Amino acid sequence: MPKTIDANGLALPKLGQGGWNLGDAPQKRESEKAALRRGIELGMNLIDTAEMYGDGRSEALIAEALFGIPRKDYLLCSKVYPHNAGRDRITKSCERSLKNLQTDYLDLYLLHWRGAIPLEETVACMEDLVQAGKIRRWGVSNFDVSDMTDLLAVPRGRNCAADQVLYHLGSRGIEFDLMPWLKARNIAVMAYCPLAQAGALTRMHRPLLSDETLLQTAAKYHITVMQLLLAFTLKKDNLTAIPKAASLPHVELNAAAASIAIDPADWQKIDAVFWPPTAKMHLDIE
DSSP states (O other): SSSEEETTTTEEEBBOOOOOOTSSOGHHHHHHHHHHHHHHHTTOEEEETTGGGGGHHHHHHHHHHHHTGGGGGGGGEEOOOGGGGTTTTTTHHHHHHHHHHHSEEEEEEOOOOSSSSHHHHHHHHHHHHHHHHSSEEEEHHHHHHHHHHHHHTTTTTGGEEEEEOBBBBBBGGTTTTTHHHHHHOOEEEEEETTTTTEEEETTOOOOOTTTOOOOOOOTTTTTOOOOHHHHHHHTTEEEEEEEOOSSSHHHHHHHHTOOOOOOOHHHHHHHHHHHOSSSOOOOOOO
């Protein structure tokens, strides 16, 4: 498996780390920081967060965790609220994220979801941030094909590097249209919740962690079901997964999932239970 993917000219690791809920629980703070640092040591050097996550607490904890690590050794991605993604607010939002993260620039800055501000205005603002050196590249989150079509129709919209969307074994709708659409345009998929929040999220309303097919397959390869779920996501090309880990054992299991090789026949058995989409599906958002 390649270690990086090409996100429209930006190299991203296949496996990164998510920042949702990080910093919300004081008793977990040291464990969360240790997990982030260990993840970077293991090659998971893309860290994703957002101004929305804990109203900046996630960004602040990540800054503490990364203190002392050379900036060139990791990539930072944050996201801007839709109502802040216009000319009157986006620069302040970006600068606030930079301050929280204690860095001079973001490697990737995403529009968290589509809002009322015209895409043409948001794209122009993103491009201004690139020119100012505050971000290297920009992208979007929770955009379906129709949204992406509108985005690429505006001036410089084709500079979009990534679309961050919900994707895991229990939510495969993007495989039908969005995933191939993005691949054809060299725009990366960033898969959030690739572990389905410990198996809790599934469009099919089927249990993941207690499913017999998944349990048998995981046992065959001497891995956990969570690792199997992550391996499923990582086998897709043009995709980077950003699972969250709040402990050292968890982040080490995530990192090991990148080297798991599952026989195609076993993936076919899993497809028979958690089947791929055969028609357009509504974009799942968590």
